[in-house]
Amino acid sequence: MRNQTIEAALAKNPHREQLIKHRFFEVVDEKAFSHEQAEMVLGQWWHPLHYFPSFLGKLIAICPQMEMKTAVTHILNQEVGEGDPARAHERFFIQTMTDAGFTRAGVSEAQMTPATRRLIDGYQRSTDSHLTGLGFLYGTEVADLTMVAKLGKLVRRTTGLKSLPWVDIHVKQEPDHVETAGHTVGLAYTDAELATITRGAEEMWQLWVGFFEELRNRVV
Template identity: 40%
Template sequence: MTATVSVEERLAESPVYRDFVAHSFFAGVESANLAKEQAALLIEQWWHPLHYFPTFLARCVSVLPDIAAKSAITRILNQEAGGGVVSRAHEVIYVKSMAKCGFDAERVTGTAPYAETAALVAGYEAASARQESALGFIFATETTDLLMVSSIGKAVERATGVTGNKWVTIHVAQEPDHVDQAKAALLAGLSPEQEEAVVAAADEMWRLWSGFFDRLVTESGVGA
């Protein structure tokens, strides 16, 4: 068995990962009758990691040692940033699509982060300083991003009745490629010590996201 497969399997079997995907918020969104203000809490807090993510990816490219990994992550960055067209950047589409659903753009981008949200963004910044932690955060993010994005889409739809959110649709279309690129970035041979660091970083990312959603449960009541 290669080191790459070993890392992938270990990440998929992580108890921290399993706890995260079973978070009560995700189940709560499936059944809750959300008020618009409840959904707004999620949308406003999500803006902060969304806005920082292209910076995180750019920093990761700078610390990855081989061109194959750099190329894989640059592909994700290119899509996130709109491929040279600002109007196609994910954060721009996010704000516009939420505005179409009736959420105030200034609140979406101007609401202060909760402590847990700030800790999450700080975690991404710290992780981008080293190859192993960068890889761990990238892989962990891309393998669970669709779950989180789908939950946002469901929350918006339940709260407003608006379907076909463009930002959600783009993620559904692009996320399989993002996952493939994240896996490609792990193809470079890793030592056992590096594998441990990648797995530890992925677990840390899932813990930070669990904290993010814990706070949303507390503030919104969804999944409580």
């Protein structure tokens, strides 16, 4: 039986609320971004997108229970294209953004900002402990669709395009990712283990808040 108490607590966590209601997203709703500003934002987003499969692979390797390994593997399989590299999320991202008129170098080869570097460092450190890693995973999945939807809105407003396959694949798969990640945090844990998972999710949300705060400062 899944422990839904931890899921409910994480869903209402104030750090998650701070992320999904970040003022950068208000800027996306209100401001017309230049092509260069939009490309800058996308170029920073690339780094966590590109690292996420590596994070998942490392998490699989250290998870002690098969239930955990199976759940994370399911998410990883979708991230890397379910057997077809052309359907991997990062390939969808590059194709979608170059079709929208952005340069491949701009959206996939940009130098990391300090906040982006801290975010990637956080994901890398998180897999030193499977509990912290699970917190990072669940924290990512319950915020990802909001973040992707706002980036999709940014691209649509900047380019005038309506069809964005990279956004569409998230809309299709993300509810399944949240459900699957929920299975990993919903297993039987001690109070101390649940606290470690929660701290992992909170650290991840705070790193993402810093990521978007830096982006906001660069476009406002």
